[in-house]
Amino acid sequence: GAGVSQSPRYKVAKRGQDVALRCDPISGHVSLFWYQQALGQGPEFLTYFQNEAQLDKSGLPSDRFFAERPEGSVSTLKIQRTQQEDSAVYLCASSPWGGNTGELFFGEGSRLTVL
Amino acid sequence: AQRVTQPEKLLSVFKGAPVELKCNYSYSGSPELFWYVQYSRQRLQLLLRHISRESIKGFTADLNKGETSFHLKKPFAQEEDSAMYYCALAQGGSEKLVFGKGTKLTVNP
Numbered sequence: 001g002a003g004v005s006q007s008p009r010y011k012v013a014k015r016g017q018d019v020a021l022r023c024d025p026i027s028g029h030v031s032l033f034w035y036q037q038a039l040g041q042g043p044e045f046l047t048y049f050q051n052e053a054q055l056d057k058s059g060l061p062s063d064r065f066f067a068e069r070p071e072g073s074v075s076t077l078k079i080q081r082t083q084q085e086d087s088a089v090y091l092c093a094s095s096p097w098g099g100n101t102g103e104l105f106f107g108e109g110s111r112l113t114v115l
Numbered sequence: 116a117q118r119v120t121q122p123e124k125l126l127s128v129f130k131g132a133p134v135e136l137k138c139n140y141s142y143s144g145s146p147e148l149f150w151y152v153q154y155s156r157q158r159l160q161l162l163l164r165h166i167s168r169e170s171i172k173g174f175t176a177d178l179n180k181g182e183t184s185f186h187l188k189k190p191f192a193q194e195e196d197s198a199m200y201y202c203a204l205a206q207g208g209s210e211k212l213v214f215g216k217g218t219k220l221t222v223n224p
Contacts, residue, residue, distance in 0.1 A: 003158070031210055042119075042201050042214035043159070056211060091159070095210065102149045102205050102212065106159040 002026070004107035006092050012113045013082045021077045021110045025094030032075050033104060034067055035091040043091055049075060082114045117142045119204050121215035128192050129223050136187040136218045138176075138202030147205040148178055148185040149212065154198045162187075162200070172196070192222045 005024040013019050025032050031050055035043035036059075045059040051072035060067070064082075069075040079086055089111045093104035118141040128134050140146060150162040163171045165178040165185060176187045185202060199219050203212040 033211075035214075040124075040216070042121075042216045043212075045211050045213065048211055093159075102147055102164050102203070102210075103161045104212065108158050 004092055004094055004105055006090075006107035006110050008110060009108065010111050010113075012115065014115055015082060015084060017082050018078065018080045019082055019112060021079075021090050021092075021112070023075045023077070023092030023094075023107060025073065025075070025092070026096070026105055027073075029094035029096050029105070031095045031097065032069055033093045033095075034075070034077050035093065036061075037089045037091055037109070039088075046077070046090075079112075082112075084114050087112055087114045117146075117204055117206060117213045119202050119213055119215035121200075121202055121218050123218045124216070125219050125221070127221045127223060130194055131191050134189050134192040134196070134220065134222075136200050136202075136220065138185045138187065138215060140183050140185065140202075140204050142183075142204060142206065144206060146178075148176070149203045149205070150174070150176055150185075150187050151201045151203055151214070152198050153201070159201070192220075194222045194224055196220060197222045 007022045033048050034046040037043045047067045048056040049069040064080045066078045089109040091109045092107045095104050120139045148165040152162040153159045174189045178185050199217050201217045202215040
């Protein structure tokens with residue numbers, strides 16, 4: 001009965017490096033979300049998948065951010081040419097339904113520090 | 116645009132005292148409101164949603180459309196209630212949640 005799993009839990013990158021953050025949702029969950037949480041702030045929406053389809057990517061801050069979920073299960077958030085302002089906790093969440101319920105199951109997050 | 120405001124960054128009460136965590140929202144349609152909680156060293160989790168009209172761990176929240184508020188209340192706070200609390204809004208028909216900045220509640224013995 002594992003919950004949402006994210007890796008790595010901690011990542012330190014030098015400015016300009018590319019990073020990839022992985023999310024394993026709860027098995028069978030249709031919807032998958034990525035949120036960015038800066039220090040002292042609430043989670044901010046980045047992007048949303050329903051199965052393999054990326055239905056909303058309006059929150060991605062720049063074209064350096066890219067997310068995929070090719071088989072409708074595991075998802076990867078990639079950040080190219082990282083900048084210091086990308087330092088944050090990246091949260092992944094999944095939900096079992098394709099409808100509007102509001103109950104998201106969150107992972108523990110991946111904390112990215114860009115030096 | 117949708118916006119959720121939690122005016123108190125920090126809130127401190129004594130055990131047994133009533134507690135109210137404030138949440139105001141800005142949204143022109145029919146919102147769905149939620150409270151999420153994050154206990155120390157645990158992941159963010161749903162506490163309650165307004166459509167359920169339920170009480171969870173003694174907490175209740177009433178949606179007041181006139182005041183555009185969804186304050187979280189508990190009559191007698193317990194030490195184990197100490198946590199970060201986030202109010203969140205979903206636009207009707209969307210699964211996307213917009214979160215407030217959170218309130219850190221500390222319940223002192």
